[in-house]
Amino acid sequence: MLNRVYNFSSGPAVLPEAVLLKAQEEMLNYCGSGMSVMEMSHRSKVYEEIIYGTEKLFRELMNIPSNYKVLFLQGGASTQFAAIPLNIGNKSGLVDIIGTGMWTNRAEAEARKFCAVNVVATSKDKTFTYIPETKREDFSPNADYVHICWNNTIYGTKYTDIPDVGNVPLVADMSSCILSEKIDVSKFGIIFAGAQKNIGPAGLTVVIIRDDLIGLHRESTPTMLTYEIQAKNDSLYNTPPTYSIYICKLVLEWLKDLGGVEKIQEINERKAKAFYDFLDSSKLFKATVYGKDRSIMNIPFVTGDEELDKKFIAAATEAGFVNLKGHRSVGGMRASIYNAMPEQGVYELVEFMKKFENK
Amino acid sequence: MLNRVYNFSSGPAVLPEAVLLKAQEEMLNYCGSGMSVMEMSHRSKVYEEIIYGTEKLFRELMNIPSNYKVLFLQGGASTQFAAIPLNIGNKSGLVDIIGTGMWTNRAEAEARKFCAVNVVATSKDKTFTYIPETKREDFSPNADYVHICWNNTIYGTKYTDIPDVGNVPLVADMSSCILSEKIDVSKFGIIFAGAQKNIGPAGLTVVIIRDDLIGLHRESTPTMLTYEIQAKNDSLYNTPPTYSIYICKLVLEWLKDLGGVEKIQEINERKAKAFYDFLDSSKLFKATVYGKDRSIMNIPFVTGDEELDKKFIAAATEAGFVNLKGHRSVGGMRASIYNAMPEQGVYELVEFMKKFENK
Numbered sequence: 248m249l250n251r252v253y254n255f256s257s258g259p260a261v262l263p264e265a266v267l268l269k270a271q272e273e274m275l276n277y278c279g280s281g282m283s284v285m286e287m288s289h290r291s292k293v294y295e296e297i298i299y300g301t302e303k304l305f306r307e308l309m310n311i312p313s314n315y316k317v318l319f320l321q322g323g324a325s326t327q328f329a330a331i332p333l334n335i336g337n338k339s340g341l342v343d344i345i346g347t348g349m350w351t352n353r354a355e356a357e358a359r360k361f362c363a364v365n366v367v368a369t370s371k372d373k374t375f376t377y378i379p380e381t382k383r384e385d386f387s388p389n390a391d392y393v394h395i396c397w398n399n400t401i402y403g404t405k406y407t408d409i410p411d412v413g414n415v416p417l418v419a420d421m422s423s424c425i426l427s428e429k430i431d432v433s434k435f436g437i438i439f440a441g442a443q444k445n446i447g448p449a450g451l452t453v454v455i456i457r458d459d460l461i462g463l464h465r466e467s468t469p470t471m472l473t474y475e476i477q478a479k480n481d482s483l484y485n486t487p488p489t490y491s492i493y494i495c496k497l498v499l500e501w502l503k504d505l506g507g508v509e510k511i512q513e514i515n516e517r518k519a520k521a522f523y524d525f526l527d528s529s530k531l532f533k534a535t536v537y538g539k540d541r542s543i544m545n546i547p548f549v550t551g552d553e554e555l556d557k558k559f560i561a562a563a564t565e566a567g568f569v570n571l572k573g574h575r576s577v578g579g580m581r582a583s584i585y586n587a588m589p590e591q592g593v594y595e596l597v598e599f600m601k602k603f604e605n606k
Numbered sequence: 607m608l609n610r611v612y613n614f615s616s617g618p619a620v621l622p623e624a625v626l627l628k629a630q631e632e633m634l635n636y637c638g639s640g641m642s643v644m645e646m647s648h649r650s651k652v653y654e655e656i657i658y659g660t661e662k663l664f665r666e667l668m669n670i671p672s673n674y675k676v677l678f679l680q681g682g683a684s685t686q687f688a689a690i691p692l693n694i695g696n697k698s699g700l701v702d703i704i705g706t707g708m709w710t711n712r713a714e715a716e717a718r719k720f721c722a723v724n725v726v727a728t729s730k731d732k733t734f735t736y737i738p739e740t741k742r743e744d745f746s747p748n749a750d751y752v753h754i755c756w757n758n759t760i761y762g763t764k765y766t767d768i769p770d771v772g773n774v775p776l777v778a779d780m781s782s783c784i785l786s787e788k789i790d791v792s793k794f795g796i797i798f799a800g801a802q803k804n805i806g807p808a809g810l811t812v813v814i815i816r817d818d819l820i821g822l823h824r825e826s827t828p829t830m831l832t833y834e835i836q837a838k839n840d841s842l843y844n845t846p847p848t849y850s851i852y853i854c855k856l857v858l859e860w861l862k863d864l865g866g867v868e869k870i871q872e873i874n875e876r877k878a879k880a881f882y883d884f885l886d887s888s889k890l891f892k893a894t895v896y897g898k899d900r901s902i903m904n905i906p907f908v909t910g911d912e913e914l915d916k917k918f919i920a921a922a923t924e925a926g927f928v929n930l931k932g933h934r935s936v937g938g939m940r941a942s943i944y945n946a947m948p949e950q951g952v953y954e955l956v957e958f959m960k961k962f963e964n965k
Contacts, residue, residue, distance in 0.1 A: 250635055250638070250640055251634065251635060251640050251641065252639075252640030252641060254640070254641050254645055256645065256646070256647040256650075257647070258647070258845065259644060259645055259646055259647060259648060259845065259848055260645060261641070261645050262642065262644055262645055264634070267633050267634050267642050267644075268633075268634070270633060271630050271633040271634065274626050274627075274629060274630040274633070275610065275623070275626050275627070275630065276609055276610060279609075280611075281609055281610050281611030281613070281926065281928070282610065282611060282613050282620070282928075283621065283626050285618060285621055285626075285806075285807040285808075285853065286613055286615065286618055286619060286620050286621055287615070287618055288615040288616070288617070288618060288929055289618060289808065290934075291615075291929070321680040321681045321682070321685070321809060321847075322680045322681055322685075322830050323680070323830070323844045323845055324844070325829065325830050325843070325844040326680075326681075326828070326830045328829070329828030329829065329830065329831075330828075333828075353829075356829075357828065357829055360825065360826050360828070361826065441844075441845065443845050443848075447644075448644040448847075448848065448849045449644075449648065449845040449846065449847055449848045449849065450680060450809040450810070450846075450847030450848070450849070450850055451809070466719065467719050467720065469685070469688030469689075469692075469716065469719070469828075469831070470684065470687070470688065470712075470715075470716055471681050471682070471684050471685045471688065472688075472828070484684070485682045485683070485684040485800075486617065486618065486682055486800065486802050486808045487808065487809075488680075488807075488808055488809030488847065488850070489618055489802075489807065489808045489809070490807045490808065490809070490849070490850070491809055491847070491849070491850075494644065567640065569640070569641075570647055570650070575649075
């Protein structure tokens with residue numbers, strides 16, 4: 248009896264049960280090596296197969312062109328908020344950004360330490376409940392890059408179209424949506440993601456970067472934040488987060504077996520539709536985002552009554568639907584339904600909410 | 607049948623079998639939470655108990671005074687090589703360093719990006735096979751800090767006495783020896799360590815820092831490298847490497863059950879003595895370090911014949927004594943015998959070497 252709950256945490260988040268079972272099985276002896284993956288030298292043959300295998304799966308699943316490098320780094324998206332301007336913000340020293348909430352706010356503040364920042368558009372006027380429209384003329388033609396956050400974990404919005412930024416490199420934070428839907432990587436200069444939402448455990452950050460953006464860092468960029476150093480060393484300049492990369496590989500294998508990104512996108516859209524359909528028909532629960540910008544990964548909702556929200560969260564927790572509390576900055580509820588959340592979990596939550604509403 | 611090998615890797619390195627068994631048992635359901643530690647929100651009550659519990663164990667086992675903070679960070683010691691000057695190298699902008707090999711070389715190069723660096727002493731003249739003697743007058747009285755590497759993983763040397771640096775904060779890299787012997791923390795400004803050698807999996811870096819050294823960073827220090835931000839947020843400014851911290855906690859619990867640092871030091875000294883005694887009596891194998899500076903964690907040795915070294919490594923691997931190859935920069939052999947290497951493993955290796963020598 249596993250007695251597992253349905254875990255709607257926004258991250259670190261639910262992992263596929265098959266992945267955990269495999270990790271459990273291999274914990275003390277990985278593939279006859281006589282040791283745990285945690286105990287392996289990162290420079291051993293057996294580990295090289297893991298890290299290069301993970302890269303290969305990323306390339307395959309995301310259809311990453313050969314002129315992009317895939318880096319396995321540490322420090323989360325927050326470290327990238329500094330690494331990006333320190334690496335590619337040195338030509339004009341101007342950064343364009345689209346403001347869609349806390350994560351772009353943090354990226355903006357960090358970029359201001361090293362660059363001038365121009366906020367092209369923001370959805371702050373409506374508590375970040377939509378993605379601002381932009382057109383090419385809105386962007387600075389001489390910006391070093393444009394920063395966006397593709398899916399907003401806290402507010403539950405996401406881009407549906409890639410902003411037209413002309414020839415300026417587009418940098419996208421995809422922490423909470425990487426591998427959840429098909430993305431044309433060739434349209435981006437950098438895609439980065441903390442692993443702990445959709446691809447693995449906390450402590451791993453994946454950076455997918457176009458070759459021509461490597462080597463543009465300033466002299467004072469810390470070595471560990473320098474893309475050129477990490478790329479030249481295949482992310483093995485120092486010890487990478489070896490076990491997190493291994494779990495990530497198991498997640499990617501699980502996704503591939505399932506049918507890849509196309510298939511998971513279909514499932515994700517079905518899960519999200521079921522949940523939004525219920526919210527839109529409910530008299531008690533309301534979604535906080537409307538229209539095409541709705542995230543298929545993070546769905547915030549409210550009853551409109553804080554006491555009732557609390558009561559609902561407590562009852563849901565009791566029934567095995569956990570981590571439904573909204574982000575501490577916005578309140579209410581939020582169901583994060585990443586790739587690893589089973590369809591059944593969403594349907595059962597909807598059923599539970601229907602019953603709660605009827606009571 | 608576990609079929610485990612004796613793993614002498616310099617890091618990531620062997621973990622206590624009891625820790626791996628516990629992690630295996632709890633993989634899908636930690637303490638009735640219905641989820642893996644990997645799946646937990648870092649802001650949940652159940653996870654807070656893990657991270658604060660880990661800190662408590664560190665304080666207890668290392669006898670850390672209350673005017674020190676314990677931070678759980680990412681990026682390895684290499685990231686600290688930049689973080690340290692960016693945080694505490696801003697008053698005189700002068701850093702003193704004692705050169706004892708590759709890791710202090712890297713720390714020196716990184717500090718030079720932000721500060722002036724004075725190499726007080728170095729053991730480069732004898733391939734870093736000893737710790738240079740220093741006296742108080744050798745150090746710059748106005749230096750912002752003195753950087754040393756307490757135990758040198760590659761060359762197998764370690765300090766036995768704390769250098770007398772006067773009132774200047776002493777910063778020590780203890781990646782390969784933290785918790786292996788009693789250390790008077792109050793004599794140091796900062797102690798830092800990558801976890802992957804003696805306390806857990808790769809991807810976690812522990813920083814123990816005296817209160818008065820917090821808040822001295824420059825404005826352009828990346829947020830994630832700023833000790834003040836990390837200290838104020840109890841290492842929860844963003845998502846920490848949650849699972850690595852959990853494994854670290856299991857290792858600390860194992861160490862406490864065993865009898866703490868005093869007890870493990872006794873065992874470590876016994877293991878090292880057995881190995882050095884054999885090397886000193888052998889006609890085939892020779893230690894590369896002599897005298898009081900010998901590390902009790904990393905023991906490099908050679909036969910004096912490269913072909914024979916290779917033959918020995920192959921035979922040892924075949925017999926289940928793995929990762930005995932020396933660092934790629936120095937060659938020969940190296941046995942890393944961290945806390946988690948069972949005494950039996952060392953004795954069996956010595957027996958194997960005796961037999962190899964007799965053949």
